[in-house]
Amino acid sequence: MLNAECRKLKADGRLLIAARKGKTMSQELMGLVEKGGMKEEVPFFEVGDTVDVHCRILEGDKERIQVFSGVVIARSGSGTREMFTVRRIVQGEGVERKFPLHSPRVATIKVKRAGVVRRAKLYYLRDRVGKAVRLKERRIDRGKRGEAAAKGPGE
Numbered sequence: 001m002l003n004a005e006c007r008k009l010k011a012d013g014r015l016l017i018a019a020r021k022g023k024t025m026s027q028e029l030m031g032l033v034e035k036g037g038m039k040e041e042v043p044f045f046e047v048g049d050t051v052d053v054h055c056r057i058l059e060g061d062k063e064r065i066q067v068f069s070g071v072v073i074a075r076s077g078s079g080t081r082e083m084f085t086v087r088r089i090v091q092g093e094g095v096e097r098k099f100p101l102h103s104p105r106v107a108t109i110k111v112k113r114a115g116v117v118r119r120a121k122l123y124y125l126r127d128r129v130g131k132a133v134r135l136k137e138r139r140i141d142r143g144k145r146g147e148a149a150a151k152g153p154g155e
Helices: 027-035 123-127 142-151
Strands: 007-011 014-018 050-059 062-076 083-090 093-100 106-113
Touching: 050 093, 062 093, 062 123
Parallel strands: none
Antiparallel strands: 007 014, 050 062, 050 106, 062 083, 083 093
16 A cells, blocks of 8 residues: 555544655644644633743652743744743843643643733843833733633634
8 A cells, every 4th residue: 555646545434544655744644643642721822921831840759830930922833842932030030931832741821911912922021121021911801712712823
């Protein structure tokens, strides 16, 4: 079947893909593989939102949860490779941390506050100090927020 033309066959509800010799995996097969590693429920948040990221930390045999609070300044990637960057100020020094969205190390993500932004990446916040770092709060009705979360971003 490897030497045959590339075809998609549906048999017993499964998607079987036969590839030509020398060809790489198709997008459909990659999608099926990635679905297994993705979380079922991911909260809706956007760039500019203030979030609490609960991380699982392993210390020897014990596991504990550590909270990293800050503003989401960037989102990148898609599928299982989706990442987001959170920035906060600790003792006058800016700290940024990148998290994989679907990682098992990320226990939960809680949105504390929604911010008004007009850019996809907020790297300009790195140069700001004090009150200039603050973002305006976006007011959203509870019903609309639930609908947006159900639809997902960009729909």
